[in-house]
Amino acid sequence: MLVPFVLLVACFAAWGTAANMTDTLVSTFTSVFDDMSTVQATLVQSAYYGAYFLLALPAAFVNQRFNYKVGVLLGLGLAASGGFLFLPAAQAQTFGFFLAAIFALAAGLSILETSANPYVMSMGPESNATRRLNFAQAFNPVGTNTGVLLAALLIAPNLSPLTQDERDTLPPAERDALLTTELDAVMTPYVGLAVVLVLIWVGIAVTKVPGLKVGASHEVDTRGSSSRVKRLLTNTHYSFGVVAQFFNVAAQTCIWTFTITYARDQIGASPTAANWWLQASLIVFLVARFAMVALMGRFDSRVLMLVMTCLGVVGCLVAVAAPGMVGLVAVVALSACLSLLFPTIYGIALEGLGHDTKFGAAGLVMAIVGGATVPLLQGQLVDSVGSAFSYIVPAGCFVVIVGYAIYTLRAPRPIHETG
Numbered sequence: 001m002l003v004p005f006v007l008l009v010a011c012f013a014a015w016g017t018a019a020n021m022t023d024t025l026v027s028t029f030t031s032v033f034d035d036m037s038t039v040q041a042t043l044v045q046s047a048y049y050g051a052y053f054l055l056a057l058p059a060a061f062v063n064q065r066f067n068y069k070v071g072v073l074l075g076l077g078l079a080a081s082g083g084f085l086f087l088p089a090a091q092a093q094t095f096g097f098f099l100a101a102i103f104a105l106a107a108g109l110s111i112l113e114t115s116a117n118p119y120v121m122s123m124g125p126e127s128n129a130t131r132r133l134n135f136a137q138a139f140n141p142v143g144t145n146t147g148v149l150l151a152a153l154l155i156a157p158n159l160s161p162l163t164q165d166e167r168d169t170l171p172p173a174e175r176d177a178l179l180t181t182e183l184d185a186v187m188t189p190y191v192g193l194a195v196v197l198v199l200i201w202v203g204i205a206v207t208k209v210p211g212l213k214v215g216a217s218h219e220v221d222t223r224g225s226s227s228r229v230k231r232l233l234t235n236t237h238y239s240f241g242v243v244a245q246f247f248n249v250a251a252q253t254c255i256w257t258f259t260i261t262y263a264r265d266q267i268g269a270s271p272t273a274a275n276w277w278l279q280a281s282l283i284v285f286l287v288a289r290f291a292m293v294a295l296m297g298r299f300d301s302r303v304l305m306l307v308m309t310c311l312g313v314v315g316c317l318v319a320v321a322a323p324g325m326v327g328l329v330a331v332v333a334l335s336a337c338l339s340l341l342f343p344t345i346y347g348i349a350l351e352g353l354g355h356d357t358k359f360g361a362a363g364l365v366m367a368i369v370g371g372a373t374v375p376l377l378q379g380q381l382v383d384s385v386g387s388a389f390s391y392i393v394p395a396g397c398f399v400v401i402v403g404y405a406i407y408t409l410r411a412p413r414p415i416h417e418t419g
Helices: 002-032 041-067 068-084 085-092 095-121 124-135 142-158 164-168 172-206 225-234 237-257 259-268 273-293 301-321 325-338 343-348 353-383 389-410
Strands: none
Touching: 002 041, 002 068, 002 142, 002 164, 002 172, 002 237, 002 273, 041 068, 041 095, 041 142, 041 225, 041 353, 068 095, 068 172, 085 095, 085 172, 085 273, 095 172, 095 259, 095 325, 095 353, 124 273, 124 343, 142 172, 142 273, 142 325, 164 172, 172 353, 225 237, 237 259, 237 273, 237 325, 237 343, 237 353, 237 389, 259 273, 259 325, 273 301, 273 325, 273 353, 301 325, 301 343, 301 389, 325 389, 343 353, 343 389, 353 389
């Protein structure tokens, strides 16, 4: 299992890179395109996470019909195609083309994530599946840090510091040349990522990876889709987990998308310096993720989830009440609170689903649509009342996850279905 596991870990890092390069595009496009508001630029996140929502269920059918390896390869191939689409998007110089490229990239990553997460959980006993997934997910922030680093090194330095009014005074040829330089900078890291995805695809394609299935029984599940949906919806342990995952991804997307905006507004950071603040945030996330994996060997993951989400509420309120350096430090520290949430919610919600696990996994990935919707609300608050108060939105998201943590601690643990 070692080689397949290492290749899957590379997938976790790859989609982390894509997600966090995309976080930086909101501030990038507001600078590059004429008269673009924060809300309009946040459509980048709607395209990205909307694709996750739309493709997760088809991915579950692929996994049900074939196996996880087929799902992983399909996802990698589609994601690579989306990355290569950034090349014609940069040449076309239209926001809509970039949205299409982002959607295609995220569609592939949705299939990849829907397949890879339960695949990792199936590579060993269910008793430590949540911790194993946390370990694999610990390499996701390696990718997220890489994504922000690429944005800081390849995109931010090529963005002009000129204001929109100053851009408008440039001669047309000079203005067009500036736009070309900036959009080529956006394109470069995405095409590079596409090349990496192709290499991972080749590695998995030529490696003997067993088509594992979740649960003790490997028999084909012949039960109807309608009864499966009913079972999942009436399973409070699972359905509340989907709601918690929706707000977890919403909080994560809100916090990271507007870290750059917060740094620029509250301490007057330059675009490059603001990107480094986001980089610091993701380093915190990376260190905290490995720390949480270690702590799970001694403490109940549900207790850790409760503690970190309560701290998340406090951190958001500090960002609202103390704008400036104190608030920005609080925003960066919020990444520690986020670090264990996705894999922990994912693993806990899937407990005991048995034959329904593949479709349950799809529902949890579909919950990523929280990143497509809630940031629009925060973007509206940024435009209307400022970036500091806008952090009341992720505070509300953390409150919902606090509720789920309390519920999981008070409710009995689900019994694993074996057949």
